[in-house]
Amino acid sequence: MRAEDKKTIFYILIAYTFSVAMRFIWVYQFGDYAPFHFNGQFMINTNDGYYWAEGARDLLSGTATNPDAKEFYDKFHQFNDLSPVSTAAAQLTAFFAKILPFSFESVIFYMPVFLSSLVVIPIILIARVLKNLEMGLIAALLASIAWSYYNRTMAGYYDTDMLNIVLPMFLLWSIIWAVKTNKDIYLLLTALDILVYRWWYPQSYSLEFSFFGLILAYALLFDRKNLYNYKLLAMMMFAMMNTHELIRLGFVLAAFYTFKQEKYDKYLYYILGASILGFFITGGFDPIWGQLHGYVFRDSISSENKGLGLHFFTVMQTVREAGHIPFETFANRISGNVVVFILSVLGYIYLLYKQRIMIFSLPLVGLGFLAYVGGLRFTIYAVPVLAFGIAFLITEFSEKFIKQIGAQGTQAKRLKFLLMTILTLGVLYPNYKHIDAYKVPTVFNANEVKVLTDLGKKAHRDDYVISWWDYGYPIRYYADVKTLADGGKHSGSVNFPVSFMLTHTQKEAANMARLDVEYTENKFKFQKEHKKEIEDKNLTIFSNIEEMTKDYGFKNTNDFLHTLSSDIKLPKKTRDIYFYLPYRMINIYPTVTLFSNINLMNGAKGKQPFFFASRNFKDLGSKIQLAQNVFLDKRTLQLTLGNKTVPIRRFVKTYYDKSMRLHKDVQLVNFSSDISVIYMQNYNTFLVVDEKTYNSLYIQLMVLENYDKNLFEPVILNPSAKVYKLKI
Numbered sequence: 001m002r003a004e005d006k007k008t009i010f011y012i013l014i015a016y017t018f019s020v021a022m023r024f025i026w027v028y029q030f031g032d033y034a035p036f037h038f039n040g041q042f043m044i045n046t047n048d049g050y051y052w053a054e055g056a057r058d059l060l061s062g063t064a065t066n067p068d069a070k071e072f073y074d075k076f077h078q079f080n081d082l083s084p085v086s087t088a089a090a091q092l093t094a095f096f097a098k099i100l101p102f103s104f105e106s107v108i109f110y111m112p113v114f115l116s117s118l119v120v121i122p123i124i125l126i127a128r129v130l131k132n133l134e135m136g137l138i139a140a141l142l143a144s145i146a147w148s149y150y151n152r153t154m155a156g157y158y159d160t161d162m163l164n165i166v167l168p169m170f171l172l173w174s175i176i177w178a179v180k181t182n183k184d185i186y187l188l189l190t191a192l193d194i195l196v197y198r199w200w201y202p203q204s205y206s207l208e209f210s211f212f213g214l215i216l217a218y219a220l221l222f223d224r225k226n227l228y229n230y231k232l233l234a235m236m237m238f239a240m241m242n243t244h245e246l247i248r249l250g251f252v253l254a255a256f257y258t259f260k261q262e263k264y265d266k267y268l269y270y271i272l273g274a275s276i277l278g279f280f281i282t283g284g285f286d287p288i289w290g291q292l293h294g295y296v297f298r299d300s301i302s303s304e305n306k307g308l309g310l311h312f313f314t315v316m317q318t319v320r321e322a323g324h325i326p327f328e329t330f331a332n333r334i335s336g337n338v339v340v341f342i343l344s345v346l347g348y349i350y351l352l353y354k355q356r357i358m359i360f361s362l363p364l365v366g367l368g369f370l371a372y373v374g375g376l377r378f379t380i381y382a383v384p385v386l387a388f389g390i391a392f393l394i395t396e397f398s399e400k401f402i403k404q405i406g407a408q409g410t411q412a413k414r415l416k417f418l419l420m421t422i423l424t425l426g427v428l429y430p431n432y433k434h435i436d437a438y439k440v441p442t443v444f445n446a447n448e449v450k451v452l453t454d455l456g457k458k459a460h461r462d463d464y465v466i467s468w469w470d471y472g473y474p475i476r477y478y479a480d481v482k483t484l485a486d487g488g489k490h491s492g493s494v495n496f497p498v499s500f501m502l503t504h505t506q507k508e509a510a511n512m513a514r515l516d517v518e519y520t521e522n523k524f525k526f527q528k529e530h531k532k533e534i535e536d537k538n539l540t541i542f543s544n545i546e547e548m549t550k551d552y553g554f555k556n557t558n559d560f561l562h563t564l565s566s567d568i569k570l571p572k573k574t575r576d577i578y579f580y581l582p583y584r585m586i587n588i589y590p591t592v593t594l595f596s597n598i599n600l601m602n603g604a605k606g607k608q609p610f611f612f613a614s615r616n617f618k619d620l621g622s623k624i625q626l627a628q629n630v631f632l633d634k635r636t637l638q639l640t641l642g643n644k645t646v647p648i649r650r651f652v653k654t655y656y657d658k659s660m661r662l663h664k665d666v667q668l669v670n671f672s673s674d675i676s677v678i679y680m681q682n683y684n685t686f687l688v689v690d691e692k693t694y695n696s697l698y699i700q701l702m703v704l705e706n707y708d709k710n711l712f713e714p715v716i717l718n719p720s721a722k723v724y725k726l727k728i
Helices: 003-029 049-060 070-075 088-099 104-129 133-145 147-151 166-181 184-200 202-222 227-240 245-259 262-281 286-295 327-335 338-354 356-369 376-405 409-437 446-458 469-479 492-503 506-529 531-537 544-551 557-565 583-594 697-703
Strands: 301-303 311-313 464-466 577-582 611-614 623-627 630-633 638-641 644-647 650-656 662-668 675-680 685-690 712-717 721-726
Touching (some): 003 104, 003 133, 003 409, 049 088, 049 104, 049 469, 088 184, 104 133, 104 166, 104 376, 133 409, 147 409, 166 184, 166 202, 166 227, 166 356, 184 227, 184 245, 202 227, 227 245, 245 262, 327 338, 327 376, 338 356, 356 376, 376 409, 446 469, 446 577, 446 712, 446 721, 469 492, 492 506, 492 544, 492 583, 492 697, 506 544, 506 577, 506 721, 544 557, 583 611, 611 623, 623 685, 675 697, 685 697, 697 721
Parallel strands (some): 464 577, 650 675
Antiparallel strands (some): 577 721, 611 685, 623 630, 630 638, 675 685, 712 721
16 A cells, blocks of 8 residues: 555544544533433434434334335335435435444434544545645544534434535545546546435535536636546536436446447537436426525515415525524634634635636535525535635645745654644634534423323324424424424425414314314325326415315405304314424414414515513512513512503413422403513513413413313323314
């Protein structure tokens, strides 16, 4: 083995070990913290992870091989449960869980640690082709723990992000080596990289297409007569077609076989043209436009263009990762520090000047910089490339500094090593400090999970559990039931009925729950029975709300919604429905209201219900300070809001006895007021709410346990979360 090979492997091992070790800091910090453990194992800390975990769990629960066969659903999961058994993340997880001697919970918790750290390999291999392995080591150390990359690949962050940067970095490596060496093997490796990347992350279209466009521009501008470049483009196009992976693999292998034989070079441009035609015919560009429209050209209100033309509040306006971010946050997430970020950008520009081949990294930087306008989730794409920038500056500065002071031989090497080490530690330190302080909690605590596992023993697998979409995936994983909304199914039309149930009266919520569940199941059935007709005629599938409106003889959905407070005729009951109401939903209750507090006919937003929660209050003797300008007079029970003093309608105190039974003390104060104050003693929480919010299903059932016995029955009454069963 050559010295360079040994050095490459050694650097990879150092960087990989470092990356893994940094991710064990969180494990060390919370190793003995019981609320983050369930059944003796750490729980994961990302909601979406439970989606892939559900699919892997279902794959491991049986042996059926045909997902369309009835026996598959009998052994794995129930029809229409949306379990992702066909996704790469679920399949890879099931494979690891099958071959490794660890529990399933340990596998999903630690997979991000070991898979995401693989990003150091292509980084160092790219540096090798640039003949600067030290730059690769420094870049790998930084990229593996930079803020945004660490945040989305830490221990427990079980999501596709654990390979979403690793795979495009391998793709960048294969492209650079292909253009640099013109070896046939890299034609195949580049295409296979794309196939694997698309298998793992179907949304990879845009980045793949960007790489293709850049290679095309490079070939036309700098290397027009080199046939190898056009072979590479054709291989990429075949791999990028929007069709089944086996079909794409067949085209890739056929093209590779053809390109290996010079006698077919005269047909190269025809093959390239056919690959481009195949890409567009299969709809290869459609998903790219869809992604840009969803993240960059989004609207707060969506409108249906046919039927009743209903307007819904879109979820993109409430998802933090899709929002605009400040420059400091943007810089910190990419490099850990604003100064380091600026130096990284300058170093990257300098690297592009010195190494023209690095121009192929521009798509990753561009996608990363899209975060500044399109949401913080994209910053991870720029992390490894800009890490090259600061690493290149460090190695160049160290080299020139040593020459400047006239050091030579062994002394020069030692001084250079010492200087690079000091500078590298300085760059790594802000990111280490972030890791040490980033004490993110698990998605649910142990008490909440116990509620769901107990619910799973009571509910049938075809039953529905209604809660906000944030909790959809964990509910499905732990209780093995169905949900109306989750992290992937939360469009405005889906969220409207769920929001309506949680924020309206018990009667309205009960009627809407039965309607939405039965209409959801009927829609699944209709789509399955008329699948070919829907695809051939491009039929519009309207929202449940629109179908309800029409079926009940209304043309105005607002009029239909008013009837839900009465005893309307409901669809035949086919399954049970449960409401899962966690205490933690108090934090997002105002957001939940947004989705149903809207005029569906014209999109006008209603007056936002009054809701205020205080946990950091102070007892000042005669008054309780709930916030900076919010006070409650303990004697008169009047509420001061800034310069305005208002009476309250009622004061309610809730508390649990030793048997964990909830008690309520209700003091009526002034019926002319619309504001009530609720003191949840055991939760150390004050709620200030208007009358509509006070009468909402969530407040009545979760906070006060005032349930209508004709509509609901309690199933689990745990302080962390409460479950009620619908009786109609």
